[in-house]
Every structure is written in structure tokens, then in C-alpha cells.
Amino acid sequence: xxxxxxxxCMDSEEKKKLQLRxxxxxxxxxxxxxxxxxxxxxxxxxxxxxxxxLEDIDKIPFTTKTDLQDAYPFGxxxxxxxxxxxxxxxxxxxxxxxxxxxxxxxxxxxAEVSARAVVMALGTKRDRIQNCYGYxxxxxxxxxxxxxxxxxxxxxxxxxxxxxxxxxxxQDFQSTILTCTPSYALYLAxxxxxxxxxxxxxxxxxxxxxxxxxxxxMRDELEKRLGIVALNIYGLTEIIGPGVAQECQEKVxxxxxxxxxxxxxxxxxxxQPLEDGEKGELVLTTLTREGMPIIRFxxxxxxxxxHETCDCGRTLARMSRITGRSDDMLKVRGVIVFPSQIERxxxxxDGLTPNYQIVVTRPKNLDELEVKVETSKELFSDEMRKMxxxxxxxSTIIQKEIGLRVNVTLVEPKSLPRSEGKAVxxxxxxxxx
Amino acid sequence: xxxxxxxxxxxxxxGKLKKAIEVLSKEKINIRALSIADTTKxxxxxxxxxxxxxxxxxxxxxxxxxxxxEVIVVEVPDKPDGLNTILGYLDDKNINVEYIYAFVxxxxxxxxxxxxxxxxxxxxKVLKENNANILTPEDIKEY
Ligand SMILES: [Zn+2]
Numbered sequence: 001x002x003x004x005x006x007x008x009c010m011d012s013e014e015k016k017k018l019q020l021r022x023x024x025x026x027x028x029x030x031x032x033x034x035x036x037x038x039x040x041x042x043x044x045x046x047x048x049x050x051x052x053x054l055e056d057i058d059k060i061p062f063t064t065k066t067d068l069q070d071a072y073p074f075g076x077x078x079x080x081x082x083x084x085x086x087x088x089x090x091x092x093x094x095x096x097x098x099x100x101x102x103x104x105x106x107x108x109x110x111a112e113v114s115a116r117a118v119v120m121a122l123g124t125k126r127d128r129i130q131n132c133y134g135y136x137x138x139x140x141x142x143x144x145x146x147x148x149x150x151x152x153x154x155x156x157x158x159x160x161x162x163x164x165x166x167x168x169x170x171q172d173f174q175s176t177i178l179t180c181t182p183s184y185a186l187y188l189a190x191x192x193x194x195x196x197x198x199x200x201x202x203x204x205x206x207x208x209x210x211x212x213x214x215x216x217x218m219r220d221e222l223e224k225r226l227g228i229v230a231l232n233i234y235g236l237t238e239i240i241g242p243g244v245a246q247e248c249q250e251k252v253x254x255x256x257x258x259x260x261x262x263x264x265x266x267x268x269x270x271x272q273p274l275e276d277g278e279k280g281e282l283v284l285t286t287l288t289r290e291g292m293p294i295i296r297f298x299x300x301x302x303x304x305x306x307h308e309t310c311d312c313g314r315t316l317a318r319m320s321r322i323t324g325r326s327d328d329m330l331k332v333r334g335v336i337v338f339p340s341q342i343e344r345x346x347x348x349x350d351g352l353t354p355n356y357q358i359v360v361t362r363p364k365n366l367d368e369l370e371v372k373v374e375t376s377k378e379l380f381s382d383e384m385r386k387m388x389x390x391x392x393x394x395s396t397i398i399q400k401e402i403g404l405r406v407n408v409t410l411v412e413p414k415s416l417p418r419s420e421g422k423a424v425x426x427x428x429x430x431x432x433x
Numbered sequence: 434x435x436x437x438x439x440x441x442x443x444x445x446x447x448g449k450l451k452k453a454i455e456v457l458s459k460e461k462i463n464i465r466a467l468s469i470a471d472t473t474k475x476x477x478x479x480x481x482x483x484x485x486x487x488x489x490x491x492x493x494x495x496x497x498x499x500x501x502x503e504v505i506v507v508e509v510p511d512k513p514d515g516l517n518t519i520l521g522y523l524d525d526k527n528i529n530v531e532y533i534y535a536f537v538x539x540x541x542x543x544x545x546x547x548x549x550x551x552x553x554x555x556x557x558k559v560l561k562e563n564n565a566n567i568l569t570p571e572d573i574k575e576y
Contacts, residue, residue: 375442375475380498382440382477382549383531384470391474409474412444414496 003119003151004112007259008314012307015315019262020054022287027051027060030293033078036071037295057264058273062283062296065098068238072096076292079103084291088139090237091336100139100237101291107146109288110240113257114147117246120255120312121231122206123177125152130175132184133211134160139241144179144208147243153177160184163191174203181334182214182222182230186365189225199227206249208233210242212334213322215431218365219251232321238297239284245319250311253318260288263317264296265305279304282319300325330426332360332367337402339425342371345401349394351378355416362430368407371398375410434557434567435503437485438547442498443469443476453478453497460491465573466506466547468534479534481506481547481573503553506573508566509535509544516546522563528556 002008010018028048030037040061041047050059068076076099077084085104089097102110123129129148133140135157148155158169160180166188169175178185185207192202204226210233222230234254235242244261245254256263261284265274268281282299286292302324309315330337339358346352352373359370373394381387387410395408443449450469457464463483470477482488485501492499509515516535523530529551535544545568550556560567 375498377498377500380440380442380500382438382479382500382502384472384477385531387475387477388472410442410444411475412442412449412496413498415444 001119001124002313003116007257008116008255008316010259010315012315015259016054018259019287022259023054023057023262023285024048024051026285026287026289026293026295029078029290030295034076034293036067036075054262057262057285057296060296062271062298063294064298065238065300068098068294069096073099074101076294077101078293079290087137088142088237088241089137091138098238099292100240102240103290106240106289106291109260110143110243111146111150113240113260114143114243115150116147116255116257117208117233117243118144118147118151118153118177120246120248121177121208121233122229122249123148123151123153127176128154128156128173129177129179129208130156130158130166130170130173132158132160132166132178132180133242139235139237140211141179143235143241143243163188167191167195167197170202170204171197176203176205177208178204178206178226178228179208179233181211182209182218183212183333183366185209185222185226185230186218189222193225199225202227204228206231208246210234212331212367213324213430216321221365234301234319234322236284236299238294238299239286240289244284248310248312248314252310253306253320255310255314255316255318258317260286262287263305263319265303266298268298268300268302274304276306277304279320279323282322330358330360330428332369332404335402335404337369337404341401342398345398346373346394348397349379351376352394353413355414356425357416357427358425359427360430367430369404370407370409371395372409372411372416374413374416376413379410434505434561434569435553436481436506436547436568436570436573438466438479438481438502438504438549439485439488439492440500440502441478441480441492443471443478445471445473445475450476450478452495453492456491456495456497457482457488460487462488462491466534466536466545468532468547470532479547483574502549505548505550505553505556505560506568507546507548507560508568509546511543515544519546519560519565522559522565523550523556526555526559528552528559 031048083103084101086102088100131141131144135141206229219230231247233246235244245256247254264283265280274280282301284297285295301322303319303322306318355374357372361368391408398406466481468479489499531549533546533548535546
């Protein structure tokens with residue numbers, strides 16, 4: 001089933017025309033209404049009318065996360081404030097978060113692309129979607145929520161956490177589709193097994209899983225243990241939220257709703273565009289958004305594109321599973337962690353130097369975060385009790401900063417590699433290939 | 434009556450403990466008593482050595498974290514309940530023992546324990562009142 005055949009299966013020439021028209025409108029809209037974009041265009045001496053073909057997009061400068069943070073809170077809005085009906089932010093804790101403002105039409109677009117996503121994940125009017133993404137300032141659950149309404153499916157807005165209740169609801173309401181992070185899905189599987197429940201005893205048929213990187217092995221594991229088709233969802237608040245792209249059951253990449261979001265892949269070092277099939281950084285341009293149109297946003301996510309028609313019949317561009325980040329931002333259990341956050345936490349502790357190393361591993365398909373810090377004369381005690389308390393204390397302070405439990409390991413002074421240019425702060429031993 | 438002990442942070446990596454001991458023996462520092470407390474992640478090496486200053490300097494030069502603490506060294510009567518009796522004296526006065534470790538004297542049959550107390554002065558007082566044989570740094574040299 002395809003939710004919106006007209007757009008999801010559109011002929012590629014017709015699609016390109018539509019994209020160009022929408023790109024031109026977006027460029028004009030931002031130039032006229034967002035001083036940030038006007039200045040960017042003026043600085044390099046281009047005008048909206050210079051965008052004559054889709055290829056001309058590479059004349060336009062990129063928008064970075066920093067640009068959006070600098071515009072905090074409402075500097076990127078392209079409409080008068082009375083037209084904004086909803087606001088979401090990223091969870092950015094290192095600096096100001098990024099704010100996204102939605103007009104009524106933007107919410108409608110979000111509902112539309114999310115409805116497509118739910119249908120790609122086997123959703124119909126008759127399904128009950130247990131939506132375990134968070135409901136709050138972070139976009140998490142809302143896209144799916146609106147998408148279910150649009151589709152006419154039943155959304156169960158249970159939000160994140162409270163696993164016991166999740167399982168009760170899953171059984172009592174006979175939820176058929178689960179939306180959460182892959183690691184939470186795995187945790188649910190473990191709990192279900194512990195309670196002696198077989199996949200046959202629950203009604204789940206598919207999972208819309210995202211907000212963190214995961215592997216094919218994890219997919220196999222989840223499909224086997226939960227008896228579901230486990231499908232990948234992708235999105236980001238800066239663009240609209242989850243729902244920008246979604247896998248169909250062919251599992252050959254995520255369909256980007258490219259009538260609304262124009263994808264490019266660039267080499268993150270040279271900034272040059274890359275061909276289909278080449279791996280690089282995903283860059284997205286919103287084509288229809290009103291409240292906060294964004295041009296050439298550097299997502300930092302590493303993937304590749306294909307424009308071949310999928311066996312499901314959709315002609316939407318497809319992106320491969322994300323295999324990494326082009327900067328050192330980490331996603332651990334779906335939570336974004338910057339090394340600088342850990343540094344900041346460590347600096348709050350007397351006697352600690354900000355020499356640290358973050359080791360991310362994934363034993364048993366669950367992310368583990370280990371932080372190695374150097375001990376010092378001030379910290380060290382001959383009493384084990386005190387040393388363990390110190391480790392706990394460091395762990396608690398980091399947890400407050402990043403919202404994740406970490407495993408702190410004290411190491412000898414000067415034993416961690418010192419900066420030679422850029423220090424190797426992060427060792428990511430997870431394998432997403 | 435107090436003795437000085439040095440403690441060394443030992444990372445849980447092969448060869449780290451050996452390295453600390455090696456550094457000391459190269460400087461001809463004698464180890465009179467030794468104990469290791471460890472978790473899966475790190476260890477604490479506690480030593481009573483012939484020359485604390487020298488030991489500290491050379492260890493620190495080799496990037497070890499070293500700390501000096503005061504401990505009590507007590508002879509334990511060679512009886513089945515010898516240690517229990519000594520600990521009983523402290524317990525009666527609510528003096529917390531952080532940890533103890535033992536070593537054997539070459540000179541006598543008595544076992545000797547090193548005690549780290551929360552309140553060392555009070556501990557000495559209590560042990561003295563009960564006629565326990567507290568050893569001085571001079572005493573230990575001969576063991
Ligand atoms: Zn498809």
C-alpha cells in the first residue's frame with residue numbers, strides 16, 4: 001500500500017519540475033523574510049532568480065547547526081509569529097537548542113510524511129500504533145501522532161519509559177505497530193521474554209524504529225524476538241522531525257519524501273556534491289515549509305542516495321542506513337552526546353583534568369558508554385570506599401550533563417593520549433556497517 | 434607511634450603492578466609490608482617501605498599517583514583469637530577500621546597488622562590502654 005501515490009510514485013521528470021518550482025519558492029521566501037538568508041545570499045552576490053535549475057542549488061551556501069543555534073530562539077522564522085502554531089526544539093544541551101516553528105501547513109506536511117511512513121511500515125486505518133517516542137518539546141512522538149490521525153489509525157500516545165505499563169498496554173490494546181528506538185525495542189523484547197511471553201502472544205507486526213544508528217544484525221534480532229518487520233525511520237527537528245524518511249518492507253533504504261525535502265550528498269571535507277551510490281554527508285533542503293524553511297542543512301549524517309524506483313513502486317529517493325556522523329557528535333541509545341559535554345562535567349570536579357576518553361561499545365546490541373579519566377593526587381585515596389565513591393560521583397555528574405548512565409574508569413595520570421592537533425576523544429567501537 | 438604508609442593507584446592493566454614494584458627495587462627501597470585492594474577496574478597498592486620520601490619521589494617521577502597516610506602497626510598475639518581481641522578493643526570504643534592487612538615478622542612468631550583507622554589518635558590511645566604492642570617505625574626496621 002502507498003499512502004499518496006501521486007507524490008510517492010511520481011514520474012522523475014515531473015518530480016524534478018515540482019522540486020525546482022518549490023526550491024525557487026523556498027529560496028525567495030527565505031531571501032525576503034529571513035535576514036540570515038538574505039545576508040548569506042547577498043554576501044556571495046546571488047539572488048533568488050539565479051536559481052534556474054535544480055543543479056543551481058550548489059551555488060547556495062550551506063546552513064549549519066551553529067547557524068540555527070545563533071538564531072535562537074526565533075531568528076530563522078520566515079512568517080509573522082501569529083502564524084506559528086507549534087514549537088519544538090532539539091535536545092541540544094551543549095549550547096542553545098535549535099528551535100523549529102511550525103505553521104498549520106507545516107504540521108499538515110509533517111502529518112502527511114508521517115502518514116506515508118506509517119503506511120510504509122504496514123500501517124492501515126485498522127492498526128493500533130503504540131507510540132513510545134517521547135511527547136514533549138523534542139519532536140519525538142508528535143510526527144507519528146499526527147500521521148496516525150491523518151491515516152485514521154489509532155495512535156496510543158504512551159510516550160517513552162515505564163516498561164511495565166508498555167507491556168500491559170501492548171497486550172491489553174493488542175498494539176500492532178511499535179514506534180521507539182531500536183535499543184528500547186530490544187529491551188522490550190528482553191522484558192517480554194522474562195515474563196514468558198512469545199512473539200505469538202503479542203499482536204505486533206511491525207516496528208518504526210529510529211533516533212539512533214543501528215545495524216542489520218539488530219534488525220534480525222528484533223524481527224526474530226518480537227516477531228515483527230523492523231523498519232528504519234529518519235528525521236530531524238531542524239527539518240521537521242521524524243518522518244523525513246522511512247523504510248518500506250523491501251528494506252532497501254529509507255524513502256525520503258523528496259517532494260518536501262530535497263536531499264543531496266556532499267563530501268564533508270571538500271563540500272562537493274557526490275553521485276548516487278557514493279557515501280557522504282546528507283544535506284537537506286525543505287521545499288514546502290513555511291514557518292522555518294531551511295536551505296542546504298548539513299545533517300552530519302553519513303549515508304548515500306539512490307533514485308532508482310523501489311520494488312514497492314515508490315520513486316522517492318532512497319537513503320541507505322546511516323553509518324556514521326561526520327563530526328564527533330555521538331548518538332548513544334538515541335541520545336546525542338558531545339564530547340564537550342563530558343569535558344564540561346569533568347571540569348566541575350576538583351582534582352580532575354579534562355583529559356578523558358570516551359569509548360562507545362555495543363555488547364549485546366545495547367550501547368555502552370565508558371568514560372576514562374585520569375586520576376590525580378587530589379582525587380586518589382588509599383581507601384577503596386572513597387575511590388568507588390569518586391567514580392560514582394564522576395558518573396553522576398556526567399549523567400546529569402548528558403542524561404545517560406556512564407561507566408567511569410579511572411586511569412593513571414598522563415596515560416591517555418595527548419592532543420596532537422585534534423585529540424582522539426572518542427573511540428566508537430560500534431560497527432554499523 | 435604512628436607509621437607512614439604509601440598508597441599507589443594501579444590501573445587495571447597488565448604489568449602495572451610489576452612496574453611499581455620494579456621502580457622501587459631499582460632504587461633499593463625495601464618493602465616491609467604490602468597489600469593490594471582491587472576492583473575489576475583499578476587497584477590500590479599499599480606499602481610500608483624503608484624510605485618513604487625516596488619511594489614517593491621515584492614513583493611520582495614515573496607518573497604514579499602516590500599518597501602518604503598514617504597507620505598503626507600492631508603486634509598480634511599468636512593466639513587463635515589474637516586479632517579478634519585487638520579489633521574488639523577498637524570496636525568497643527566505636528573506632529572505625531578502614532582496612533587492615535597483615536605481615537609476618539622475621540624476628541618473632543607474632544603476626545603484625547597494619548591498621549588504617551578513621552581516628553588514629555584515639556585508636557592509639559585505646560590500644561595503649563589495653564597494652565597492645567604498637568610498633569614504631571624504628572621497630573619495623575628490624576623486622
Ligand atoms: Zn520501497
